[in-house]
Amino acid sequence: MSNGVTHRGLANGGPLRYRVVAELTKMNQMDKILIVDDNLDVCQALSLMLELNGYKSHCVQSPEMALDAIEKHEFSLVIQDMNFTRDTTSGEEGRELFHALRECRPGIPIILLTAWTELEMAVELMKAGAADYLGKPWDDAKLLTSIGNLISLHKLSRENGELKRQKAERTAVIHEANLCGLVFGSTAMERCVDLALQLAKSDVSVLITGPNGAGKDRLADILHANSPLKDKPFIKVNVGALPMELMEAELFGAEAGAFTGATKSRIGRFEAANGGTLFLDEIGNLPLSGQVKLLRVLQTGEFERLGSHQTRKCKVRVLSATNADLRQDIQTGRFREDLFYRLNVVELALPPLCERRDDVLPLVQHFTRGRALDASAKAALLAHSWPGNVRELENACKRADILARGEMLSAVDFGLMPTQTPQPAVNQSGISSNEAHHNEPFNTLLPESEPVNTAPNRSEIEAAITAHNGVIARVAKSFGLSRQALYRRMEKFGIEVKSSKAEG
Ligand SMILES: Nc1ncnc2c1ncn2[C@@H]1O[C@H](COP(=O)(O)OP(=O)(O)OP(=O)(O)O)[C@@H](O)[C@H]1O
Known part of the structure; x- marks a missing residue:
């Protein structure tokens, strides 16, 4: 069997050319190629060429050795001859080896090295899934291009398969979970829910971040409802809702007479949540004095009721949420760094609704109990930037549901202006190019209608x-x-x- 490699390789620029190509293909360094040929010259020539181009190779001379090698090692590609016994030219051995290799490693790309007399067999095996065939003597450049393309393709298809498997697994987990009424259609939200479900199983503290009305409270519900503590107390405290003296009593309890108006002793939220989950909403609003006390109870489980010296103990899983940038607040001294790391063992970052537009229509369907939307409604709902997030959308849906005169809901029913112009392009993060320049990208609110959830002065x-x-x-x-x-x-x-x- 002639190989026609050694001399032609040198004639084309030889090792120097290989070295140049090798520099360009360093990325392939880890790919290992199995060469199956009973002709040692062919093996050596191929090996040298591959090595100089950044691949590893492993040469074997018989089908049995090839099958043994592919069982034991990981290869990215196989180059195989068609005949292995002296004076055999039928290509039968090659066909058998090809099928046996495919059985061992179904997806692996196989390049056949054929003599021109075996063209028919090569065509047959290409139909059966062979990646390529090259007549001897082969062309180095063509072979290298083919190897490079096939390995990339194989990797892509493996990655694709892995992504599909992960997605199917995620969908199954989400399908079986208690989603506490959460509605979504976007991949961003799916990832968030998937992470929440994973975190639910552990007892780590989770900090849920995201803008107002985006659904942080809902995510906290999911974290508790899918946790081993789901049958234990789930207590929510809005840390931003009360002045500090009342907040301390709220969190830690108070004895009668501890402050004006405290006529009888009351247990705090930590005690109430003992053995279960405590959700501290708007944690960024907790003043520094409260942060010190909170840190202590998180570190030691110990606290005292207001007006009492008796130290009490509790064991709670703490979830918290904020729409503030706590890292920034740490810089400005408004939030304790040690407390931040206690609360934020894992951060669950909920994107604003404008970055998950695929959620909009499913949410509208949910909030309007499945009422039909006309084209103007769909376009305007998708174009609006929803600064108030899901809460704003929910209000707009309530409004539409009540005010719509016809069966079909239109943009105007939602308090939105029908979009006249084609929708601006949406970039990868889901934010339109307009949004990148302005905070309020589309003026879709109807001026003469009562605005939905506009900020009051x-x-x-x-x-x-x-x-x-x-x-x-x-x-x-x-x-x-x-x-x-x-x-x-x-x-x-x-x-x-x-x-x-x-x-x-
Ligand atoms: N994905 C969703 N599916 C169904 N309802 C949702 C979803 N997200 C949010 N909501 C609803 O939108 C409203 C606002 O959500 P939520 O209170 O969870 O937001 P938030 O981020 O905690 O807001 P804030 O920071 O103002 O407390 C609630 O009525 C909630 O039930």
């Missing part, structure tokens, strides 16, 4: 507080805001919080 808040007799929960509801969001606006405008009415 100082006088509007003050008027609403008076109208609702100081009951903050009702004021927040009237604006379609969470209490926390309202508190933040009140703080910004310097409007005093009347604690007694805060819980409404």
